[in-house]
Amino acid sequence: MNLIGLQTFIQREIQRFLRVAIQTLVSPWISALLYIFIFGYVVGQRIDLIAGVTYIDFVLPGILMLNLINSAFGQTSSSLYFQRFARHIEEVLVAPLSYLEMILGYVIAGVVRGLVVGFGVFMIAVVFSAANMEHVGLFLLYSIGVSLIFSFLGLLIGLWADSFEQLTILNTFIITPLTFLGGVFNSIHMLPEKAQLIMKLNPFFYFVDGLRYSMIGLHEGSLFVGAVIMVILVLAFGGLTWYLFSTGWRLRG
Amino acid sequence: MNALEITNFTKRYGKTVAVDSISLSVKPGEFFGFLGPNGAGKSTTIHCITGIARFTEGTISVFGHDVNQDYREARKKIGLSPQEFNIDIFAPIRKILWYVGGFYGMSREERKKRTEEMIKVFELEKHAEKQFRQLSGGLKRRVMLARAMMHDPQLLILDEPTAGVDVELRHELWDYLRKINEAGKTILFTSHYLEEVERLCNRIAIIYEGKIVAVGDKSEFVKEGSNLEKKYLELTRKSGGKS
Structure with a gap:
């Protein structure tokens, strides 16, 4: 394994998102701050407890998850697509790096960006006294697991997309609607019985x-x-990414 | 062992045959000119040697390492300066070199030393912290060469390295390439400026419509008062060309 190569790859990808920190870090933090302020305080104070917790405590994990997903997905999809578009993916293709090292490089950077953004959102919640932590291990497991899923998905879209518009299709039509309908802002018990089944x-x-x-x-x-x-989604998206990289689909001419 | 050994190599894009069963060898230390009109198959061949494109027919090896089976070793031996600027245009020059050195497995110390060496050799000291997009065309070409040389490859592949370069820089590049060739580097060189190929290369191959139509020592192309350009036009016309 080319460990120095992999380490350099990860460094370069992380440096890429730090180079545009306003867009990649500050923007989701500001958006989370507004969500926490509006939904947690302005609207939240007029909403009853949900299953014994305040509305801000209830919605914060969803807000955090929303940012985690968008950051991990945005990192890998835009990085790979832009490198294909500007052709500097060739710099990596001619280097002695295996497909596994390339995939790991992109995905680890995606997970790192997801976690950095998530940590920032958590710290904002601490400022608003809205942060709780019952099971740290599980919290990390979920954060890393979801970041992995969406980093792989981002790579798949980064490979498939042929235009900047296509790059946003999945986010607009699948990720955002399903996240909002996944109980970020409401309890499943607020819905009629049939809608609860759909939500599940x-x-x-x-x-x-x-x-x-x-x-x-x-x-x-x-x-x-x-x-x-x-686990199924990590294996399925990871396996598909591995297969497409190893066949060189839309990567090597 | 040859620096580059291409045997019965064919590259297809769907039903289109871009390169048709070519065989070619480049000896260590040669300055080899690889010529042909646009679309003849030069860049496709280079892409398959370097790993930018895949191929399934024929074999290509670099200093004895098969580019598919033993790709890590083969790629370590190759430095590529492509025709297009395939570089992160927002990255500063020093970072570009640093990262490329890392991709090739160079340690931090090696990379630091080599990065500074390349910046000095290609006179990029004043521009090392600038983003690639901020540089002039000539400086961009220098960066492309510095990047190709960063890991000290044995085979340097230069796909039209002097395109869009002014006369002064062209002469500087020629001097540099001659110097590294004399120091033992093997160079595969493509250019549409036939006079520079005539000036620099000691062996030449001409590819036309995916087939090698001539290969030999430079003397065979310039004998009997002829020059490379005349011979090139003659060969590509004879092969059915429109030039």
């Missing part, structure tokens, strides 16, 4: 639910089902 088919519900449990000790779905979904 949404994997994003389990991501938010698991993170919520790790932070405030409250969950509305099955943690086991959530863990299984997470």
